[in-house]
Amino acid sequence: MILTEFDYVRPVGLEEALTLLAGTPGARALAGGQSLLPDLRTGAARARLLVDVRHLEELRGVETAPDGTLRIGALTTLAELAAHPLVLERAPEIAAAARANGDPQVRNLGTTGGNLAATGRATDLPVAAIAAGAEAELAGRHGRSTVTAEELAASGVPAETVITALLVPPGGPAGAFEKSADRATRYPLCASAVRITTDGPRIAVTGATARALRLRGVEDRLGAGPYTTDNVLAAFRAEPRELFVPGRGTSAEYLGHLAGVLTARALARAQAHA
Structure with a gap:
């Protein structure tokens, strides 16, 4: 109804x-x-x-721009995103986040733009896009613009505009995504995405926090490594407890620890494929 x-x-x-x-x-x-x-x-x-807008071919497809940026059309389905060779090679955290969404039916219908634009619930792509340093391309009656994935997660899609593409900068295989899912909904109870760069790690979490967030404090504490589980958990323990939002029978302390465990796993996976 x-x-x-x-x-x-x-x-x-x-x-x-x-x-x-x-x-x-x-x-x-x-x-x-x-x-x-x-x-x-x-x-x-x-x-x-x-x-x-489901039939608009101009919003589909994955291609590489001359500067190496990966341009992912907003109507690219999550299933296509999870399996695309370019995404698997150059943005593994994005592919893994798409693969973690829901079930096959959801992934075959759900779109990249829709997952990024969803409000009121934690979804998987925004946190991976933040860790990848990605931007969303927006179109409105007054032209096109871009916003960072972090800004989009904070403010949502402006009125009278649509997401036309996700723009992922070159990064290679040193990215990963880990998730603990709510069993009933498959939304993330907590999810962490990382990308290891020459300047150190980029780390973002969702589910455990009010929205998808980049954790610059954790990044600064970890620096160039080593990214051992003990070091990662210590970096997370130094974060303010109010950053983590209790709910669904979980405490802020538990979610902060879970975010650290998932981040440690993601960093280990990213290092193994770097």
């Missing part, structure tokens, strides 16, 4: 879709629908108009 009434339109191109979103208060873009449709059913979301 859908608890809200809405109109539906299938635009022929991105520009028409943007015009419809800008011209109709309460309009929402529909891609995979794995978050939006359940929210409409429960009343957690409202929409006056659904703008179906």
Whole structure:
């Protein structure tokens, strides 16, 4: 049962879709629908108009830009993202996060852009995108722009805009993702993503925190390593306990420890493939 009434339109191109979103208060873009449709059913979301962008080929595909940046179209499904050779080679934390999402049905329908844009719940791609230093490309009636994955996680997708692509900088295989999933929903109870760079590790967590966050304090404490489990756990113990949000029968102390354990595993995996 859908608890809200809405109109539906299938635009022929991105520009028409943007015009419809800008011209109709309460309009929402529909891609995979794995978050939006359940929210409409429960009343957690409202929409006056659904703008179906699922068929727009300009928002699909994975390619490499001249500078080595990986451009992942927003309509690339999670299943495609998890198996794409370029993503596996150059952004393994992104591929692993996509592979960890839900079940095969969710991954075959859910999209890269939709997973990044989901609000009100922890999802897997944002934390991996933050660790990878990725940006989201946005399109609106006044042109295109980019925001960092970290900024997107903090503020969400601006009104009347859509995510058109995820832009992942060159990084190679030294990235990894680890997750402890809620058994009922498959959303992350806690997930950690890392990318080891020449300047040290980039570390981000989600589920255990209010939103996907980059943990610069942990990064600074670990520096150039070694990234032993003891060192990683000590770095996490130094983080403020209020950073971790208790819930679903878990304490902040437990979630802080779990985030450290998952990060240690991710760093070990990243080092093994570097």
